Amino acid sequence: MNADLNAAIAARLAWVAVDWGSSNLRAWAMTEDGQVLARSTSDKGMLSLTPETYETTLREVIGAWLPATGSVDVVVCGMAGARQGWREAAYLPIPTRLDDLARGTVTPPVADPRLRVHLLPGLSQGREESDRDAAGRDFDVMRGEETQLAGLVAGEPGFSGHVCLPGTHAKWARLEDGAVMGFETYLTGELYRLLAGQSVLHHSVGxxxxxxxxxxxxxxxxxxxxxDAPEGFTRQLFALRAADLLDTTLPPGEARRARLAARLSGLAIGLELAGACRVLPADESVTLIGTEDLCRRYALALEALGNGSRYQDAETAVLAGLGLARTALRST
Amino acid sequence: MNADLNAAIAARLAWVAVDWGSSNLRAWAMTEDGQVLARSTSDKGMLSLTPETYETTLREVIGAWLPATGSVDVVVCGMAGARQGWREAAYLPIPTRLDDLARGTVTPPVADPRLRVHLLPGLSQGREESDRDAAGRDFDVMRGEETQLAGLVAGEPGFSGHVCLPGTHAKWARLEDGAVMGFETYLTGELYRLLAGQSVLHHSVGxxxxxxxxxxxxxxxxxxxxxDAPEGFTRQLFALRAADLLDTTLPPGEARRARLAARLSGLAIGLELAGACRVLPADESVTLIGTEDLCRRYALALEALGNGSRYQDAETAVLAGLGLARTALRST
Incomplete structure (x- = not known):
């Protein structure tokens, strides 16, 4: 039964899409016209691998889909292409056209003749000292998010505007005519998790x-x-704890912990938006790419500040971006 | 020899000063005129004790100093007086005169007739909705720092001005004529430790x-x-990591990690000062109370922003504050 299913996948398989991050990897069996035949995941991310163990891991995850003969393209974005990953696909400096990520691809040595692996590069940005505090640029890197941005451009060639990818390290990118002109990263998600889980606030937040x-x-x-008052951020953090001790208007129990968690999340995202909005035109709608829950949260925050937004699913975006790169690889 | 020493301490002992925090306690054997005869410490802080185990712990730490007969005052500040401590010494709401902390003292039940224990209260502050974003007040609490402030007032009765107590939860208090009129707490020290030790920045920071x-x-x-740009805080955090990856002007090795640590510390303290300086007159000198290293760091930061400062040692301050409370207790 399973063998039959895998044979059916192998028969229609055109290529394999892989998003290989720090702590896990996700793979999709793709048809020529962009349909997903099957999905597979593993918790063997970059942090738990050495260059020698990537191929074995990949075969564990996608081996069942592979045809007996012939070879398939495996197009990989994310940390597998980092210096400490499988093989380094060096950052492309911005500005970079998003339909041109394939030019930075590297091919790691692979023993299995059925695998043609392509590791996509990330993007890097140097510092521009001149106007750093205004709309200037600072050192920054991304690896994985550029492929989601490429997926946006695959559907809307020539896209211009601001794109936000919320997450552990939230990215804001400015695109012009399908190219990344600048980007910045906010440590928002990681900061929230540290504060909610490991600071004195963990007593108050659910x-x-x-x-x-x-x-x-x-x-x-x-x-x-x-x-409105980003300078109060670390004060508001402690005030949240003090409110838990003193504010008699708060409900008890889990409702209290939920409300204080919502407040902590709002403080962290509001600080990010204070930064991002300094370069965002007041009337511009932001394109959000991420998980639905997180994007809804950002949409609500943007709405509170008077900015519209629209949402693109992260998985759809990464598959479209990997597909765009695969098309470029085949045409070279 | 040790017995002789302890006998000499017991002969001159007038009272015992204790600073009993969350994770440790420090005790001092004091003479009538404020000299320190001996010091003792323990890692049995509030977090590792139940109400029933405080007295035993106290006797382990100070028992050798006690006379065979008679009794001594043990004046305690800090978390031993918290709700989850030995016995709750309820917060005094501000404004509060710092020479009057003794009125909020509670006496826990003690079996040893030689011990007269007094737990000092902390201070609390309610929210003032009216002008919260300007120089308004938010919910806040302190427990322990009020005694250091009292120590400042013991030496300078009628003191008016701003006092900063750097630390895990840095406190800024506004004093008028020896009374606390308002205060605020910044999570600076805790935030620094979480970021340096447990975020992605730990790869870059030494x-x-x-x-x-x-x-x-x-x-x-x-x-x-x-x-100058507090809204960029979480962006500068990630930019610090990106600089470690990309900035070719940074030195290698430990010098690099030291420089990036200094930058992280500056970002965290600068954010605090952005908040605190909105209520601090531009030409006012700040009184810093804390450890010498940390106060030097804050003095340098204040200097960079054009504010002067002076330094008081935290141990001296807490002993003077506990002494002031003891005097008040004896006169009632």
Missing amino acids: DDDLDAPACREAFVAAVRESH | DDDLDAPACREAFVAAVRESH
Whole structure:
């Protein structure tokens, strides 16, 4: 049965898409016309591998899809192409056209003749001293997100505008005519997790639910406060703990912990938006690429500040970006 | 020999000063005129004790100093007086005169007739909604720092001005005529430790040394950047990591890690100062109370922003504050 299924996949398989991050990898069996035949995942991310163990890991994850003879392209984005990954695909300096990521691809040595592996590069940005505090640029890197941006451009060639990719290290990119002109990274997600899980605030903070009106309200108020007075950020963090001790208007139990979590999330995202909005035209709609939950949260925050947004699913984007790179690789 | 020494201490002992925090306690054997006869410490802080185990712990730490007969005052500040401590000494709401902390003292039940234990209260502050974003007040609490402030007032009755107590949770207090009129807490120290030790920045950050000119320069530049553009804080955090990957002007090895640590410290303290300086008159000198190393760091940061400062040692301050409370207790 499983063998039959795998044979059916192998028969229609045109290429394999892989997003290989620090802590896991996701692979998709793709048809020629961009349909997903099968998905597979593994927790063997870059941090748990050495260059010698990548090929074995890849075969564990996608081996069942491979045809008995012939070879397939495996197009990989993410940390597998980092210096400490499988083989380094050096950062392309910006500005970079997103339909041209394939020019930075490297091919690691592979023993299995059925595999033609292509590791996509990340993007890097140097510092521009001149106007660093205004709309200037600082050192920055991305590896993986550029492929999601390429997926956006695959669907909308010549796209111009600001794109936000929320996450552990949230990225904001400015695109002009399908090229990345500048980007910046905010440590928002990582900071939230450290504060909620490992600081004194862990006594006060639980899981929020922005569908609950009280949480939503607390989130939006915190976004505005942090955006309007970013200098108060570390003070508001402790004030959240003090409110848990002193504020008699807070509900007890999990409702209290949820509301304070919503406030913490709003403070962290509001600080990011205070930074990002200094380069964002007031009336511009932001394109959000990420998971639905997180993008809804950012959309709500942007709305509170008067900015519209639209949402693109991260998986759809990364598959479209890997597909765009594969097309470019085949035409060279 | 040790017995002789202890007998000599017991003969001159007038009272015992204790600073009992979350993770440790420090005790001092004091003479009537404020000299320190002996010091003792333990890692049995509030977090590792239950109400029933405080007395035993106290006897382990100070028992050798106690006379065979008679009793001595043991004046305690810090988390031993928290709700989850030995017995709760409820927060006194501000404004509070610092020579009047003794009125909030509680006496836990003690079996040993030689011990007269007094737990000092902390201070609390309610929210003032009206002008919260300007010089308004938010919920806040302190427990332990009020005694250091009392120590300042013991030496300078009627003191008015701003006092900063750097640390895990840095406190800024506004004193008028020896009373606390308002205060705020910044999560600076805890945030630095989380970022340096447990975020992606731990790859880039080591131990800094502000006596080294390059570190000092990096620290001061970061203080100014964070103060001038606090909205960029979480972006500058990631840019620090990116600089480690891309900036060819950085030295290698430990010098690099030291310089990036100095930058991280400057970013965190600069953000705090951006908040604190909104209520600090531009020409006012700040009184710093804390450890010498940390106060030197803050003095350098304040200097970079044009504010003077002076330094008081934290141990001296806490002993003077506990002494002031003891005097008040004896006069009632």
